[in-house]
Amino acid sequence: MTVRDFVLRADRVVVKVGSSSLTTAAGGIDGDRVDALVRALLPRAGRLVLVSSGAIAAGLAPLGLTRRPRDLATLQAAASVGQSMLVHRYATAFGRAGHQVGQVLLTATDVVRRTHYRNARTTLDRLLELGVVPVVNENDAVATQEIRVGDNDRLAAIVAHLVSADLLVLLSDVDGVYDANPRRGSATMIREVRNDADLEGVGTRGAGSAGVGVGGMATKIDAARMAASGGVTTLITSAANAAAALAGAEVGTVFHPSGPRRASRLLWLEHATTPQGRLFLDDGAVNAIVDRRVSLLPAGVTKVDGDFAAGDPVDLVDPSGQPVARGLVAYDAAELPGMLGRSTFDLAAELGSSYEREIVHRDDIVLLQRKP
Template sequence: MRSFVEHAQRVVVKVGSSSLTTAAGGLDADRLEALVAAVRPLAGRRLVLVSSGAIAAGLAPLGLARRPRDLATLQAAASVGQSALVHQYAEAFRRSDHQVGQVLLTATDVIRRTHYRNARTALDRLLELGIVPIINENDAVATQEIRFGDNDRLAAIVSHLVSADLLVLLSDVDGVYDANPRLGPASLVRDVRSDADLDGLTVKGTGTAGVGTGGMATKIDAARMAASGGVTTIVTSAALAAAALAGEEVGTVFHPTGPRRASRLLWLQYATAPQGRLHLDAGAVAAVVGRRASLLPAGLTAVDGDFSAGDPVDLVDPSGRPVARGLVAFDAAELPTMLGRGTAELAADLGPSYEREVVHRDDLVLLQPTR
């Protein structure tokens, strides 16, 4: 038995669309009831459920045979399906005298300081009140530029947002294999303690129902994201959810590989698309990477891209290799006149608001070199 499951006081469980819906797109009531039965024992502790399925649940009511490709129809399906999904959860949990609360998040809610604090406070209060938050991305309003990309990544971020002890990623595959088990012989990877344990894996694709956006690759990325911030993660199937949450040795365990970090910094590192590039001289690289210092205008040599203050940008060394990612404090149009200049000089010429960092160290993460 896995003692870390038994001792976990805050648990985030993520379930994918393929585990909740039929291939035709409707909600499968029996599957949803089985999932709730599996996670219900955790509701007495602190349980957060990150659930896909809103878009899939909205297909049949809208008369759609398959997941649409255009954004407007995706948003319409999400709007219709989300209410049906949460209603089903509310009814299933009500039978055991537990209440649920719907929480719809966008990327802005975890990357902006004030939004991040508000989201954390709201979730903490729901858990204190004994409510089970049902979390999904706000697909009805999210655009490609401001979305998490998939609910596996969202679950990893949420696990840090609520200071979870355990993250469980459920799909229609019972763990991580060294090859596709549907195509031939494959061995289950039971434990991942470093990236070396993932060498040679070839995984991709959506679930078997064809209604989700993720696959095993996204679950591995999400598990690595959570584990890098100190959260133990289990990847297994929805059919084995009860066994996994009872501490049985099923699925693949991603053991923590780093200390806990702020959720928005994990999001910044793993899930953002940089809107531009800041070119640094060698001294600035040494300061940012070696001393974990903020980036000052004096260390800039060039700027690429069209971005606004607050957008994520890559910091690159003189050879063009990204070494860090951060939230830039100035618009792209402002930076060319600041290249290589000291903050005191800029303040004298342009005003006191320019006597500050281009990227503050609290809004910056170092990027790991590609393996």
């Protein structure tokens, strides 16, 4: 099946659009750009999830701000003002064609905690069943650095897995991935990516041309690789090419799936978290985690490094300190030293039944690629 055929047959599609494709350089929503985007998306309405940046940028002009603020409180204020304006604009544009939109604001907690993860997936599934177009954004009005996904390209990759999408389309103001910066001279577009070798020498960072976004080509490449590693075909192109891309035209850069489908929360854990500490394992625990895919018990941990709380991501490392896996720890760092090397039976007998549990449950562990 050609890429064109696959795109045309894709059932569920996630489309992400960046701030620079929706707003003016001074801040504020560009209505013509939003309308053009919606027209391109209309043929997929009812089977489409839209991940949209632009809330903070949209809130700048109404608040009299001339540039993206640096302090968290003002960023959150701009997001609060801009988010309602952005969703209203989408609701108006889709409404002209008889389609409803639904706002879904997510934080990292919503895609990693089991209960939140199930709730987010159920809500998005139900919205699609009802023919509604979910408009997803990170909850910038309340998110702090500690609970941020990081950027909407990465969020879109996670959402693509969350809704079992067939296709992820990342739109910006650049029409694909090039082997050099196309604004600075000669450059050749990379049409297809099947492995990291196809991206050798590519590394473009920076905000969009409008200067109001936080992403760049590097974040889109990272998100595309993240989605593809979990089995989702991904296309990077410009917002101007949105209609052509969804019609199966040969535009942009296609990232072919490079791994099997897996839970988006594990994808997030591997690609989008910063470990807050390390748990050193003995050789037996390393083999149990890597080969048998079991939970991590206190008996296999030899040392604790870092200051973390229950629920935080930590790296599980071998005796030499090389990470073999990452997981969500079930205890605070301060609780662990007295538990190391002991059986859960002994711990329960001494400390109570609440200690008769894993340090990291197998459902909260993702294996990391080990360096040779």
